Amino acid sequence: TSNFMRIIFKEITIKNFKGITNLTVKFNPMLTNILGANHTGKTTTADAVYWVLFGKNSDGATIFGIDPRDEDNNIIHHLENSVELVMTADDRELTLKKVRRECWIKPKNHDDEVLDSHKTDCYIDGDKYTIKDYTAKIAELIPEGMFRAITNPAYFPSLKADDQRTLLVKMVGERSLKEVASESEQSEKFSELLKKMGGQDLKEYRQHLS
Numbered sequence: 001t002s003n004f005m006r007i008i009f010k011e012i013t014i015k016n017f018k019g020i021t022n023l024t025v026k027f028n029p030m031l032t033n034i035l036g037a038n039h040t041g042k043t044t045t046a047d048a049v050y051w052v053l054f055g056k057n058s059d060g061a062t063i064f065g066i067d068p069r070d071e072d073n074n075i076i077h078h079l080e081n082s083v084e085l086v087m088t089a090d091d092r093e094l095t096l097k098k099v100r101r102e103c104w105i106k107p108k109n110h111d112d113e114v115l116d117s118h119k120t121d122c123y124i125d126g127d128k129y130t131i132k133d134y135t136a137k138i139a140e141l142i143p144e145g146m147f148r149a150i151t152n153p154a155y156f157p158s159l160k161a162d163d164q165r166t167l168l169v170k171m172v173g174e175r176s177l178k179e180v181a182s183e184s185e186q187s188e189k190f191s192e193l194l195k196k197m198g199g200q201d202l203k204e205y206r207q208h209l210s
Helices: 042-054 131-141 144-151 161-172 177-182 187-197 202-209
Strands: 007-017 020-026 081-089 092-105 114-124 127-129
Touching (some): 007 042, 020 042, 042 081, 042 092, 042 144, 114 131, 127 131, 144 161, 177 187
Antiparallel strands (some): 007 081, 081 092, 092 114
């Protein structure tokens, strides 16, 4: 992040999440390769990481079919979908966990229960958080845009130019126009331009010229 926090994933445990019934991956501090044939859980593992952090899959979708399915592609009900991620942020170890449950109701004059909705509970180090507070805590640790930029090679080129610049500035810090001008071979011309701008933002000045 902009504060150069060092984030290291240590272990992830995935249960009843898409095609994974129960899987624990222990991460090497430097590099972990997850290899396998198609439909063996590589993308699902990545989706689980994104879901426990941001509530989305690796493509950025918030709705992407978490429920496990049987051989006939029918959803298997009455299961808890859970992902637990153990990580360190600098020297502090954190355990993040999300558990998604089905909520069933029995309508009046009906014999059988029907699926009404889903509920997702969020935990940090065993303490329960609202989704809003959990999301805010994660954003302090790992801003989603920055995480996607360093984990998905296709993410950064897909952004608009202004969004690319904003993300880069978050990573390396802002530099003033005076600093840029002073280091240029055309420093005198740049200094004249800055005087004409009169303290305006560069983007605003260009708009006025237009």
